[in-house]
Amino acid sequence: xxxxxxxxxxxxxxxxxDDISFSVKEGEIxxxxxxxxxxxxxxxxxxxxxxxxSDGIASVNGFDVLEQPKExxxxxxxxxxxxxLYLDMTVREYLDFIFDLKKCKLKREEHLRQICKLVKIDxxxxxxxxxxxxxxxxxxxxxxxxxxNPPVLILDEPTVGLDPNQxxxxxxxxxxxxxxxxxxxxxHILPEVxxxxxxxxxxHKGKIxxxxxxxxxxxxxxxxxxxxxxxxxxxxxxxxxxxGVPGVAKVTAMGEREPGVQxxxxxxxxxxxxxxxxxxxxxxxxxxxxxxxxxxxxxxEIFTMLTTERIVASGRKKGGKRV
Numbered sequence: 001x002x003x004x005x006x007x008x009x010x011x012x013x014x015x016x017x018d019d020i021s022f023s024v025k026e027g028e029i030x031x032x033x034x035x036x037x038x039x040x041x042x043x044x045x046x047x048x049x050x051x052x053x054s055d056g057i058a059s060v061n062g063f064d065v066l067e068q069p070k071e072x073x074x075x076x077x078x079x080x081x082x083x084x085l086y087l088d089m090t091v092r093e094y095l096d097f098i099f100d101l102k103k104c105k106l107k108r109e110e111h112l113r114q115i116c117k118l119v120k121i122d123x124x125x126x127x128x129x130x131x132x133x134x135x136x137x138x139x140x141x142x143x144x145x146x147x148x149n150p151p152v153l154i155l156d157e158p159t160v161g162l163d164p165n166q167x168x169x170x171x172x173x174x175x176x177x178x179x180x181x182x183x184x185x186x187x188h189i190l191p192e193v194x195x196x197x198x199x200x201x202x203x204h205k206g207k208i209x210x211x212x213x214x215x216x217x218x219x220x221x222x223x224x225x226x227x228x229x230x231x232x233x234x235x236x237x238x239x240x241x242x243x244g245v246p247g248v249a250k251v252t253a254m255g256e257r258e259p260g261v262q263x264x265x266x267x268x269x270x271x272x273x274x275x276x277x278x279x280x281x282x283x284x285x286x287x288x289x290x291x292x293x294x295x296x297x298x299x300x301e302i303f304t305m306l307t308t309e310r311i312v313a314s315g316r317k318k319g320g321k322r323v
Contacts, residue, residue: 001026001152001182002047007056009042016042018206019056026151029178031197032186035307039206040186044154047184049073061151074102077150077181081157083141087130091121091140094129098144106148115146119173135166142173153177154184159192171196194299202306209306214299219271221305222296227266227275228254233287235262241281247272261290 002024009017017039024030034040045051046058049069058065061075086094095112104111116122119139124132129140138158145153158174159167167189174196177183187193193200194214202210210217219225231238235253239262242251247269254263268274275292282289297305 001028001061002184003057003059004043004047005057007043007046007058008054009039009046009051010054015206017046017053020203020206020208021056022201022208022211024182024184026182027178027180028199029174029183029185029197031193031200032184032203033190033193033200033303034203038203038307040203041156043203044156044184044186048076048078048154074148075150075152077145077148077153079141079145079153079155079158081160083137084144085129085137085140088128090128091116091125091132091143094140095143095147098147102148104148111147111149115143118146118176119143120169133166134161135163135169138162138166138170139173142170142177146177151182152184153181156186157188158185159187159189167192190298190300190303200299202303204307210302215273217299217302218294218296221302224295225268225270226295227268227278227292228263228295229266229278229292230257230261230263230290231282231287232261232290233282233285237285238262238282238287239264241285241287242266242278245274245277245281247274247277258290265295 004023005021007017007020008015020043032040032044042051046053047060047065049065049072052066060072063072063075065072086097089097092112095115096108099108099112113122116125119142121136121139121143124136129137132140142155142158145155155174159170162170171192174183174185185193185197197214199213200210200217201208212220235256239251239253242248242264248266249269250267252265254265257263266274266278279289
């Protein structure tokens with residue numbers, strides 16, 4: 001759906017994007033992360049046709065953004081960090097305006113009503129945008145990106161400035177959108193990216209520092225893959241059951257942490273996710289899991305490690321592992 005090959009963008013002697021390549025499959029939600037000045041926004045601006053590349057190729061839905069800009073742009077719905085809203089318009093007036101601006105050929109009333117229902121703004125359809133809350137204004141911004149049913153959505157900081165409840169609502173909306181669209185999501189709220197995205201790219205100093213699923217990144221960069229689990233059940237029996245789960249290399253009993261609840265550390269074999277079979281086996285014995293946490297690095301820790309000077313110039317992290 002999206003193909004980027006050897007993309008480079010220079011501003012004089014400064015290289016903002018340095019020979020990066022990646023692809024995004026149809027229906028995938030990609031988290032695109034990077035510190036300020038890493039080249040993240042520049043890359044998205046090239047994909048949307050706002051900037052031209054110095055070298056390399058970018059295509060959206062099979063259309064080259066440089067050679068076929070009209071077709072490529074019509075395949076994209078874009079929500080910038082600050083939604084391009086006209087505050088003195090009503091929601092209906094604004095969406096009508098965007099509908100005409102995009103020269104959309106769909107049935108106007110039906111199409112706009114479907115979008116408003118999807119993003120849950122049908123109850124404010126006739127209100128002035130300036131009188132809406134920040135959360136509703138963000139939803140209107142998402143609505144304008146959806147006009148024309150573009151197969152690709154590019155969302156730049158879609159939850160910035162929202163309260164926790166609004167963030168949860170927008171996060172749920174993005175998950176729903178990912179069922180019918182390919183989505184590139186940029187955000188500085190890393191737990192949000194981890195919860196929503198199928199895959200994550202981290203860009204630093206114009207280069208791709210990491211590209212994988214959240215769980216694979218945790219395995220790639222963490223030396224400690226153990227799980228710490230608390231189970232309500234007899235210690236010896238639970239330990240024996242855990243040790244028999246396929247993919248488990250070692251189980252260590254840590255003792256009783258609360259009445260009737262035992263704590264264990266579980267070391268899986270390399271590259272094996274044992275959480276689901278552990279749950280299934282404990283559930284079959286009616287032994288409740290009181291808590292389960294991973295000792296692997298969080299996305300925030302991985303991001304910090306990759307975008308600070310703890311990565312040496314050779315491109316290896318300390319310990320010799322290639323990034």
